[in-house]
Amino acid sequence: MRRLIAFTLFVGFLWLMPLNTLLQQDLYHAYAAPSFSPGNFHPLGTMENGFDLLVLLMMSLRYGLGMALLASLFTLPLSLAFAYAMKWKTIHIFTHAFLALPGLLWSACIVAAIGQSGPGGLMFALVIPGSLFFAKLLWDIQIPLRHKTFFYSAITLGQTDWNLFSKHLLPNLKMPMMVQGTQWIAQALLFETTLSYLGIGSQMSFGRLLKEASGIWMIRSTPLIFVATVLMATTYFLFDLANRIQKTDIQPRNNLT
Amino acid sequence: MGRILDLFLSVFVIITTLFFLLRILPGDPSLFILGEHADTKARIAFLHQHGLDAPSGKAYLGFLSKLAQGDLGNSYRTSTPVTYLLSQHAPMTVGLACLSVFFSWTFALMAMCVVAVPWLRNMSSIQHLLLLFPSLSTALPMVVSGPLLIWGLSYSVSLFPLPRIHQVHPIAASVLPALSLSIPLSGILFRQAMASMLAFEKTPVFMQNIAKGHSTWHVHLTHGFRQRVRVLLSLSLLQWGALLAGTAVTERIFGLEGMGHLMIGAVLSRDFPVLLGCALWATLLWSLVQGMGHFFLQRLEGQP
Numbered sequence: 001m002r003r004l005i006a007f008t009l010f011v012g013f014l015w016l017m018p019l020n021t022l023l024q025q026d027l028y029h030a031y032a033a034p035s036f037s038p039g040n041f042h043p044l045g046t047m048e049n050g051f052d053l054l055v056l057l058m059m060s061l062r063y064g065l066g067m068a069l070l071a072s073l074f075t076l077p078l079s080l081a082f083a084y085a086m087k088w089k090t091i092h093i094f095t096h097a098f099l100a101l102p103g104l105l106w107s108a109c110i111v112a113a114i115g116q117s118g119p120g121g122l123m124f125a126l127v128i129p130g131s132l133f134f135a136k137l138l139w140d141i142q143i144p145l146r147h148k149t150f151f152y153s154a155i156t157l158g159q160t161d162w163n164l165f166s167k168h169l170l171p172n173l174k175m176p177m178m179v180q181g182t183q184w185i186a187q188a189l190l191f192e193t194t195l196s197y198l199g200i201g202s203q204m205s206f207g208r209l210l211k212e213a214s215g216i217w218m219i220r221s222t223p224l225i226f227v228a229t230v231l232m233a234t235t236y237f238l239f240d241l242a243n244r245i246q247k248t249d250i251q252p253r254n255n256l257t
Numbered sequence: 258m259g260r261i262l263d264l265f266l267s268v269f270v271i272i273t274t275l276f277f278l279l280r281i282l283p284g285d286p287s288l289f290i291l292g293e294h295a296d297t298k299a300r301i302a303f304l305h306q307h308g309l310d311a312p313s314g315k316a317y318l319g320f321l322s323k324l325a326q327g328d329l330g331n332s333y334r335t336s337t338p339v340t341y342l343l344s345q346h347a348p349m350t351v352g353l354a355c356l357s358v359f360f361s362w363t364f365a366l367m368a369m370c371v372v373a374v375p376w377l378r379n380m381s382s383i384q385h386l387l388l389l390f391p392s393l394s395t396a397l398p399m400v401v402s403g404p405l406l407i408w409g410l411s412y413s414v415s416l417f418p419l420p421r422i423h424q425v426h427p428i429a430a431s432v433l434p435a436l437s438l439s440i441p442l443s444g445i446l447f448r449q450a451m452a453s454m455l456a457f458e459k460t461p462v463f464m465q466n467i468a469k470g471h472s473t474w475h476v477h478l479t480h481g482f483r484q485r486v487r488v489l490l491s492l493s494l495l496q497w498g499a500l501l502a503g504t505a506v507t508e509r510i511f512g513l514e515g516m517g518h519l520m521i522g523a524v525l526s527r528d529f530p531v532l533l534g535c536a537l538w539a540t541l542l543w544s545l546v547q548g549m550g551h552f553f554l555q556r557l558e559g560q561p
Contacts, residue, residue, distance in 0.1 A: 097270035100540045104502035105520065112524040112532055113278040190398040194506055197400040198521050210400050225405050229397060236396035 044224045053224060060206040061231050067119065067202070068188035071126035075188075076181055078127060079134030080173075084165055086139045095132055095139075103129035104194065111200045122201045126188055134180065141176050142169050179243060186239035193232070206232070260551070264544040271540050272533065276320060279529045280313050286527035290333050307333060329537070330530035332523075339534040342519060347538065349431070349515035350504045356435035357442065357500065358493060364439070365446035365489055372454040373477040387451065394444025399503055403437045403510035410436075434511040438503050442496050446489055453488050457481040487554060494550040501539055 044053040086092045098106070107125035114121045145151060145168070154168050196207030210228060286309070287300040304310045308319065323330065329339035368387060371377050397405075410416045410433060417433040454477065457463055466476040505517025512518075516535055523531035 093266065094270055097267040098274070099498075100267035100543050101271050101536055102498040102502035102539065102543070104505060105536065105539055108505070108520060108524045109275055109278070109532060109536060112527055112529075113275075113281075194398050194400055198506065198509055199525055200521075207400050210404065225408050229401055229405060232398065232401050233393065233396040237392070240392075240396070 044227060054227065056209055057206070057224075057228060057231060060204055060209045061235060063202070063204045064189050064192045064196075064206045065185075065235065067122065067126070067192050067205075068185050071123060071130065071188045071192075072181055072185045074123070074127045075130040075134060075184060076177060078131040079138060080170075080177075082131055082135030083138035083142070086135060087161070092139075095135055098132050099136060103133060104191070106132075107191070107195055108198070108200060111195075119202050122192065122195060125195060125200065126191060130184060130188065134184070137180060138173055138177070142173060145169055145172050182239055182243040186236045186243075189235060189239075190232075260544075260548050264541070264548070267544055268537060268540050272324075272537060273317070275533055275536055276317055277313060279532070280309075280316065286333055286529060289525075289527040329534040332531050333528045334526055334531075339530050342531060343516070343534055343538055346514060346516045346519045349513055350501075350508070350517060351542075352428070353431050353435055353438060353504050353507065353513070353515060354500055356431060357439035357503075360436055360439035361442040361446050361493070362489065364443040365450040368447045369450045369454055369477070369485060372451050373474045375473055387447075391444040391448035394440045394447075397440070399437060399441070399506045400510065402440050403434075403507060406433060406437050407511075430511075431513065434507045434513060437510070438500065438507045441503065442493070442500060445496060446492055449488055449492055450485060453485055454481065457484065490550060490554060494547060494554075497546050497550075498543055501543060 042052050042054070044057075046052055082091075082095065086095055101109075106129040110125045110128055111121045114124060151164070151168055154164055159167070192201060192205060193207040193210070195201040196205030197211050198207075199211070201207060206228075286307075287295065287303045291299055291303055301310075308316055311319075320330075327340065329343075331338055332342060371383060371387065377383060394402075411418070417436075418429060457477070457480075458473075462480055463476055466480065467473065471479075504515060505521055507513070508515040508517040509521055516538060519531060520535035520539075522528070523535060
């Protein structure tokens with residue numbers, strides 16, 4: 001039942017898909033009769049340039065979600081590589097030391113170093129701190145596995161480091177990685193929104209739109225704040241739900257009601 | 258001793274990595290400070306003045322020797338010493354973070370009180386509220402919850418003054434930002450405090466005391482409080498990094514002149530000395546808080 005609900009919610013999420021055509025139609029109407037205040041055709045009103053705010057919110061959220069998904073795709077393999085490299089003492093110490101600076105500040109520094117704050121810089125800013133954090137997490141998860149009988153047997157049989165990692169540790173890390181990966185998508189979305197709000201991310205992002213719209217909110221006090229809140233919370237809860245389902249699959253005793 | 262070594266190592270690794278990242282990667286500060294259409298001679302003079310044309314190794318050694326004397330250089334934008342900028346902006350951020358920790362602990366203690374009082378806990382509306390708050394607090398980033406609070410508590414109700422609009426005392430101005438900053442931490446502490454209280458009720462210690470005729474409230478207060486404080490302290494320590502990063506966002510939303518504001522400004526204008534100074538400050542503060550927290554945790558656990 002829970003899977004069905006999750007699937008329905010994910011399919012329901014596809015309402016974000018046909019927005020390109022909606023935006024085009026909207027632009028036509030918006031320029032034909034530009035209006036700043038909410039009305040029947042524009043439930044939240046329009047920006048000064050005629051863009052419908054609701055469509056823009058949904059578009060920017062979809063963009064953020066796309067970035068978060070892409071970042072997760074890069075983060076997981078990179079974190080595996082970092083986790084494998086952490087067997088060397090120096091890299092282990094360095095990874096721990098890196099975590100002394102919060103992820104958001106690392107991201108800010110990376111964007112400053114790259115010198116651009118577009119999608120490319122944003123992707124680096126999401127992937128590198130995320131990979132370091134995941135590597136530490138994976139390292140912590142695999143420590144108990146190294147003390148299991150099957151691992152000692154494999155060492156006794158003379159298997160190489162790479163074989164031990166790929167044949168004995170990786171299959172056991174697969175499920176925790178999936179669980180954490182799902183959670184990371186939601187986290188990356190929040191992260192991306194925050195970075196964009198600070199002016200480090202992309203122009204199309206939800207955060208940038210919130211930044212631009214925050215002045216309008218204060219003047220008009222429209223339901224825009226609540227719509228933005230609901231959109232963001234729904235997106236987060238979708239991934240949170242998927243994450244909980246995966247956790248239940250791994251440990252049925254942790255079944256969350 | 259080990260912790261002090263860890264602190265120095267963390268600072269060294271972060272500063273070294275950032276220094277070389279900022280020098281090697283293609284973000285040229287002269288383009289941002291002087292503008293894209295600046296004269297080539299002016300750009301060369303700028304690079305020479307700030308030692309950006311020197312070899313990286315030589316510049317790094319120079320930076321380290323200055324750092325050992327407590328000199329972090331001057332800002333590219335304003336030529337102000339970075340140490341002066343840090344001393345001007347740091348109190349606001351530290352105050353904001355401490356105030357938000359205070360609010361988070363207050364919320365967590367309120368949750369513990371609700372759980373400890375049976376008639377309050379059994380009210381279904383309170384139960385739903387208690388379950389909803391932690392989930393909602395983690396789902397909303399500060400960029401959404403901050404403006405929401407401004408709209409709700411400052412613009413609509415005029416309960417809290419806004420620092421950008423009203424001339425108020427810095428402490429009064431930082432109440433609403435601290436409240437906004439405390440929301441994610443509150444959610445986590447709230448959930449853990451409740452879970453920990455409920456788990457304690459299943460232990461033999463609790464049941465024995467209830468069988469002796471003590472009230473739930475009394476047993477929680479006399480036997481479970483120390484353990485709850487330890488859980489809250491551990492979690493607050495774990496979340497300190499996120500809190501520190503959150504101050505950057507909160508200061509930006511509410512227009513406060515703190516370290517986060519300074520750092521984001523430095524990122525946007527590629528003001529490398531300020532950026533390095535802010536990173537150094539954040540790492541030091543993080544390590545200091547972790548060290549203090551571990552000390553208190555050991556005291557709570559009764560270890561020497």
